Amino acid sequence: MQEVNELGEDALIGKLTENWTTGSGVVVGVGDDCAVVESADPHTYTLLKTDAVIEGVHFLADENYQRVGWKALARVVSDFAAMGGWGDFYLVTLALPADFAVDKVSALYRGLEICAQKFGGQLVGGETSSVPAGSAAVISIAGTGRVKRDQLVKRTGATAGDVIYVTGQLGGSIRGKHLDFEPRVEAASWLAENFLPNSMMDLSDGLAKDLPRLADYSSCGYQLDFENIPLSEGCELSQALNDGEDYELLLTQPAEVVDELELAWDLAFPDLQLSRIGICTSEPSDQLAGGWGHFSNK
């Protein structure tokens, strides 16, 4: 019997969805930060996302649950941002063991509310269920969002010659950033509006996992300047590549616009680093391996 760890996360999703066709109304199906579907408004698309955090996988059981609530919603907000959009409505699914403390769930909801308040969008319902005694708590957020049609940025548009950028610094998120990161909503929509990147995604599984994904989806390769990868304080390159949960933006821009982009960026976001870390190539690359994968690091 084949186990899911033998396939790894990406191959499993690929196998499960290989026969799913993109029917009418679907702009982007499986494979991007969000699904994108037509909306009644001719100027926007609707974004759909669901994302779970699991005790013991995404946070420790004794964590401050307000921070866990923030993280659970901010992950979804970050995915909307990565398409150039923002969140509108959120549903919260809880699956808890029977002895779970009410205070912890209340704190979780405060974190969700604070995050929704800050980044916009409304909490409108959910689902409550249980897990067997001794099992881990599961919190899942499903959301709908919106993006202007002419500002949609996918993972598939990178082309050879594009300059590759990341925002912020990478690595070491487990020291705390994974719980209280700022989804890059403002930066992403500024980019989408002013310099429409050829491709963009948020970094959740580490640059070593996510850049090869972006390159694969775009049918191109990449050449990294490792010395230009921005390291979080106290981190080594291997942490920046592999730790994951940076929730920074990874994007590519045609070379002709990068000088203008960098000037404008420094004025618009003086406190957020934008680093040129490499270029897209026409040949496939094998500079990177690693990062986070559920079941195994495949």
Ligand SMILES: Nc1ncnc2c1ncn2[C@@H]1O[C@H](COP(=O)(O)OP(=O)(O)O)[C@@H](O)[C@H]1O
């Ligand atoms: N169990 C599943 N069934 C169908 N599609 C899935 C499943 N899990 C993930 N996907 C799709 O695979 C892609 C990658 O998912 P994920 O790694 O969760 O995205 P992200 O890293 O942006 O949060 C997304 O387009 C998502 O919709």
Ligand SMILES: Cc1ncc(C[n+]2csc(CCOP(=O)(O)OP(=O)(O)O)c2C)c(N)n1
């Ligand atoms: C207790 C604990 N162990 C490990 C980690 C690190 N970690 C957990 S999940 C993950 C990757 C991102 O999660 P995933 O569910 O793959 O996010 P997605 O790509 O779906 O957005 C990382 C780096 C953590 N945050 N907490």
Ligand SMILES: [Mg+2]
């Ligand atoms: Mg996921």
